[in-house]
Amino acid sequence: MSQTFIIDGKTVPFEEGQTIIQAATKAGVFIPHLCYHPDFKPHGSCKLCTVKVNGRQTASCTMRAMAGMVVESDTEEINAERRALTQMLFVEGNHFCPSCEQSGNCQLQATAYHLGMMSPHYDHFFPNRPVDASHPEVLLDFNRCILCSLCVRASRDVDGKNVFALSGRGITTHLIVNAKSGQLADTNFTLDDKAAHVCPVGVILRKRKGFAVPIGERTYDKQPISGTVDAVTEGH
Amino acid sequence: MTYNLETAEHPEKLRRVAIDPVSRVEGHGKVTILLDDQNKVHQVRLHIVEFRGFEKFIQGRPYWEVPVMVQRLCGICPVSHHLAASKALDVIVGAKRLTPAAEKLRRLMHYGQMLQSHALHFFHLCSPDLLFGFDSDITKRNIVGVAAAHPEIAKRGVLLRKFGQEVIRVTAGKRVHGTGAVPGGMNKSLTIAERDELLKDIYHIVSWSRDAVHLIQKVHIQDPGLYNSFGIFRSNFMSIVGHNGDLDFYHGTLRARDDNGKLIFDDVDYQQYDKYIEEEVRPWSYMKFPFFKSLGREHGWYKVGPLARVQNCDQISTPFAEHERKEFVDYAGGSPMHAPLAYHWTRMIEMLHAAEVIKDLLHDDDLLSDDLMVEGERKMEGVGVIEAPRGTLFHHYRVDENDLITMANLIVSTTNNNQAMNEAVRHVARRYLHGREVTEGLLNHIEVAIRAFDPCLSCATHALGKMPLAVELVDPEGNVVHSLSRS
Structure with a gap:
């Protein structure tokens, strides 16, 4: 018989070694997240999956579930903090949803809707981030990078290529391509790489396919992100 | 096909009437009319005041x-x-x-x-x-x-x-x-x-x-x-x-x-x-x-x-x-x-x-x-x-x-x-405003002429970096004190 913990009043079973978010997802309880992906080692950096365990805040993607834990997640206080984090992510980059080809398929946008984000609230940084269109099949639009490092982990841990890395510190942290020129065309990156399919926003894009899926049939047109627990598990 | 009434010879002596904004059109525009003491029309311009890029x-x-x-x-x-x-x-x-x-x-x-x-x-x-x-x-x-x-x-x-x-x-x-x-x-x-x-x-x-x-x-x-x-x-x-x-x-x-x-x-x-x-x-x-x-x-x-x-x-x-x-x-x-x-x-x-x-x-x-x-x-x-x-x-x-x-x-x-709308408002200004007391109804005549074209003024101001900009500093008598321009 598996052990259990309580999240927002609901009893959730877990297996030894599972994190809170893993157990909650399996039980159909959605915890907002951006840098977490079930196929990869947790990174714990976006902090969107923060929950309160026995009254103390912790990232649910890194915290292992333990019997008898009392976890708070979907509360007004925690969601307000998640909303503020999401707003910061929006203003740090250049996220123009109206003309973004990932609109409707974007985890950041869907999370903002889920959290009831009505405006960016903070002043925009409007950073200057040129796109990298050098690769024949893939476009990199750094304007939308939220530094989740999923592409870094996928390229390193699954593809064995180390195409991407995070460089710089603090507010100047940014995604780079591991090539002397800094250009994706000068790496051995291909469209078949796992890293080409893990971006939760609109940075790593297959060229010439934007807007091929009509409005109404995009991922989050069909159901809100809180209802796509299975889709996320399969690797959005 | 002339540019009559586009630019007055002595704007400094004239009274300025502005329709700002032009209503019931898409986007923002204004019309400026320069009149003399007898309400005679000397200059009429349809301006587009938006800047898009x-x-x-x-x-x-x-x-x-x-x-x-x-x-x-x-x-x-x-x-x-x-x-x-x-x-x-x-x-x-x-x-x-x-x-x-x-x-x-x-x-x-x-x-x-x-x-x-x-x-x-x-x-x-x-x-x-x-x-x-x-x-x-x-x-x-x-x-x-x-x-x-x-x-x-x-x-x-x-x-x-x-x-x-x-x-x-x-x-x-x-x-x-x-x-x-x-x-x-x-x-x-x-x-x-x-x-x-x-x-x-x-x-x-x-x-x-x-x-x-x-x-x-x-x-x-x-x-x-x-x-x-x-x-x-x-x-x-x-x-x-x-x-x-x-x-x-x-x-x-x-x-x-x-x-x-x-x-x-x-x-x-x-x-x-x-x-x-x-x-x-x-x-x-x-x-x-x-x-x-x-x-x-x-x-x-x-x-x-x-x-x-x-x-x-x-x-x-x-x-x-x-x-x-x-x-x-x-x-x-x-x-x-x-x-x-x-x-x-x-x-x-x-x-x-x-x-x-x-x-x-x-x-x-x-x-x-x-x-x-x-x-x-x-x-x-x-x-x-x-x-x-x-x-x-x-x-x-x-x-x-x-x-x-x-x-x-x-x-x-x-x-x-653009030129066509300007010509239409100049014609209307000459015909209806010239020498008369300016009223809201008369100014609406100007807007009626513009509306006939169904202008979309936000669409019309899409350019950036190509438009020449001119800024003039004018004293109360209308004399240009200083001007800056970019072409």
Whole structure:
């Protein structure tokens, strides 16, 4: 018989070694997240999956579930903090949803809707981030990078290529391509790489396919992100 | 064809009256009028006060993003920009000919837009002037006043527009700013349910559109003294015309005529538009002034839009609209009509044509096909032209080998009408304001002339980095103390 913990009043079973978010997802309880992906080692950096365990805040993607834990997640206080984090992510980059080809398929946008984000609230940084269109099949639009490092982990841990890395510190942290020129065309990156399919926003894009899926049939047109627990598990 | 009243000789001695903003048009514009002590008019200018920048900020973006991004120029006819950009990018991806399904779906989307935009303009924006009078009670001179006095007319206006918006929704995914067209085709076809839903109402829509033509025809004919002369000026005119010279809003070749209706050029492939049209910048406006190169700046300006299109084509392919076109041509007496208020009559003929085309398309099973995309040899440059509700719209792009936009030039419908609108307001100012006490009703006459063109002032101010800017510091006596300019 598996052990259990309580999240927002609901009893959730877990297996030894599972994190809170893993157990909650399996039980159909959605915890907002951006840098977490079930196929990869947790990174714990976006902090969107923060929950309160026995009254103390912790990232649910890194915290292992333990019997008898009392976890708070979907509360007004925690969601307000998640909303503020999401707003910061929006203003740090250049996220123009109206003309973004990932609109409707974007985890950041869907999370903002889920959290009831009505405006960016903070002043925009409007950073200057040129796109990298050098690769024949893939476009990199750094304007939308939220530094989740999923592409870094996928390229390193699954593809064995180390195409991407995070460089710089603090507010100047940014995604780079591991090539002397800094250009994706000068790496051995291909469209078949796992890293080409893990971006939760609109940075790593297959060229010439934007807007091929009509409005109404995009991922989050069909159901809100809180209802796509299975889709996320399969690797959005 | 002169620039009379564009610039006063001694502006420092004159009194300035401004209509700011011009109301019941899309976007923001203002009119300034300089008057002397006897209220004589010395200068009239239609200014566009917005500053957009689309041509600049789409540079460096991937080309497939452009049709969705540029449509944000406008909230009334975004479909025009969406489709003109898509047509230009069809050239880039080597889609010489779309699949029948894709072309018909785009046409359906566009004609839906013509219907909704023309209905919006006529019923919501202009009918208060036409039904109540230009200097009628200002508190009632709006769509709410129309709804109170003529509820059936107002209701039809709302429902006509709603139907057009529904056509856009089923083809583009949203009523405003959808994504239907992609370079090389479309991303969706119609479901049987979507088609049947539109079929339920289309016969009413055609019938109401006919009634709208008859309404404006009656209003026009009842007062020829006003409607045939208000704001009148003679000019060249231009549009695209379709196969066999048919009226066509989606595709065709460029045709231009002089003020007597004589051809200036015809059957011009619009990929070559820049060999025929040039744009002039003037220091007092953010909107450029296009003209035919062959006739030069002074004589080469022209008008576009419904009045140009209906008189430029040889015939209309749908029976009811063709009947109405003939009535209009007969009334004009064999030579082109130049009266700005005749725009309304021709606009309603076009709305009727759009409704008839939608009806025919809805009976075409190609709309249900999933054969939606083609591609071919990649090109580096493409031009897309479409007849938007307000007139001919040009989108011109260059794309580099990495698929990023390197150059964009947009000539929007309202820009094409820039000189024409200025001429109309100057004529009205001379005729109605000159030497008289300025009242709200008289100033509305100026706005009536502008509204006839259905200008979209936000679309018309898309450029950045190309407009010359002039800043002048003027002392209380009107003397220029200091000036700065960038050209």
